[in-house]
Amino acid sequence: MRRRQRFTISQVRRSQGERLRRRQRWYFALMGTCLALILFAWILVRLWSPPAAVAMSVVAAVIPPVAVIVANWGEDR
Structure with missing residues (x-):
């Protein structure tokens, strides 16, 4: 379904x-x-590469503050 294009x-x-x-x-x-x-x-990647799983967790830890921002x-206007 296509969205209608708005003109203001x-x-x-x-x-x-x-x-x-x-x-x-x-x-x-x-x-x-x-x-x-x-x-x-922690379900799949840790089986092959624990450092990659930790890196993914670090990236995931940064996302919640960004989501709040x-x-x-x-x-504030």
């Missing part, structure tokens, strides 16, 4: 609900990636 005449900001949904989608995508990295690292981005 003025520089009116999107509604708060629409901005919230967009930020929530980004947050859940980032946190889902974090969870997938942890699970994949993304979730709150631009709402």
Whole structure:
């Protein structure tokens, strides 16, 4: 299903609900990636390369603070 393309005449900001949904989608995508990295690292990757599993865990540990920043981005206006 194709999305409708929006045309705006003025520089009116999107509604708060629409901005919230967009930020929530980004947050859940980032946190889902974090969870997938942890699970994949410690269920499968550790069997072949423990250092790679630790590296994946370190990357996964950095994602939650980034997800919080993304979730709150631009709402101080």
